[in-house]
Amino acid sequence: MxxxxxxxxxxxxxxxxxxxxxxxxxxxxxxxxxxxxxxxxxxxxxxxxxxxxxxxxxxPRELLLKEMVMFLSPLFFVFMLGLGLTPLTLAQDDRRYRHFLSQHYDRQPKGRDDRYCESIMKRRDLINPCKDVNTFIHGSRNDIKGICEDKNGEPYEGDLRISKSPFQITTCKHKGGSPRPPCKYRATRGYRVIVIGCENDWPTHFDESFIPPGQ
Structure with a gap:
């Protein structure tokens, strides 16, 4: 009616x-x-x-509640979507960063000789097959992460960044022969500036290293 x-x-x-x-x-x-x-x-x-x-x-309270839900539901959806994507993004960044550390970081190495390379390459699961070359960075994680920021890095080529300060590194190079274990490596110690790739200000890729100018 x-x-x-x-x-x-x-x-x-x-x-x-x-x-x-x-x-x-x-x-x-x-x-x-x-x-x-x-x-x-x-x-x-x-x-x-x-x-x-x-x-x-x-x-009536029921009608007002209904209208509030109808009005707020799109905003609530966007809010919840943001909450859902944020942890996902953080999880992806954390996983890539942890993978980078596993492959290229050793804070306090012992020996840094051929036996060191053969041991750490095995512990880090880089010998199936034997990886040809891998570099381990020694020192502070904060100093490495700082390369992705202006604190300890600057743009290099493309999306890469180069460190402002040098790092102690050990490069492990496969001696050749069969790519299957046991893997034999030769260690090279150095003091280098390093070039890495970053995503969302987190190190995710080791590219190369250089002897600092003047040394």
Whole structure:
């Protein structure tokens, strides 16, 4: 039933009863952005006729909650999507960084000779098949990560960055022969500036190393 009250002309209303002396019009605005309820209040006389009443516009809690959910649901979806993607991105960066450390980082090496290379290459699972060349960086993780920032690095070629300060490194080179274990390596110790690849300010790839100029 359409409401005939002039105040309802801008709304779409349906009449029902509340079981008492009120006629209730459940209305929704034409633009669908606001739900409300119109109550026509009046008194019933002895002849059973309703006297003229007045209209009260109320907003039931249930309708307001529904409208809030309808309005906020897109924002909530974007918010939850952001929460979902952020941990995923962080997890990917952390996995790549840990892989980089596993292949190229050894803070306090012992010996740094051929036996050291053969031992660490085996421990880091780089011998199936025998990797031809691999470099291990010694020192502080923060100094290495600083290469990805202006703190200890600067742009090099493409997306690569070169360290501002040199690092102690040990390069392990396969002596040749069969690529299957046992793998024999020759160690070369040095003091080098290093070139690495970074993603989201995290080291992810070792490229090469150079002897610092003037040495």
């Amino acid at each position: 359409q409401a005939t009250n002039p105040l309802c002309e801008w709304m779409q209303c349906q009449c029902c009863t509340d079981g008492g002396d009120n006629q209730v019009y459940n209305c929704v605005t034409r633009n669908r952005r606001l739900s409300a309820q119109l109550v026509i209040c009046g008194q019933v006389n002895k002849k059973g006729k309703r006297s003229p009443g007045h209209m009260i516009r109320i907003f």
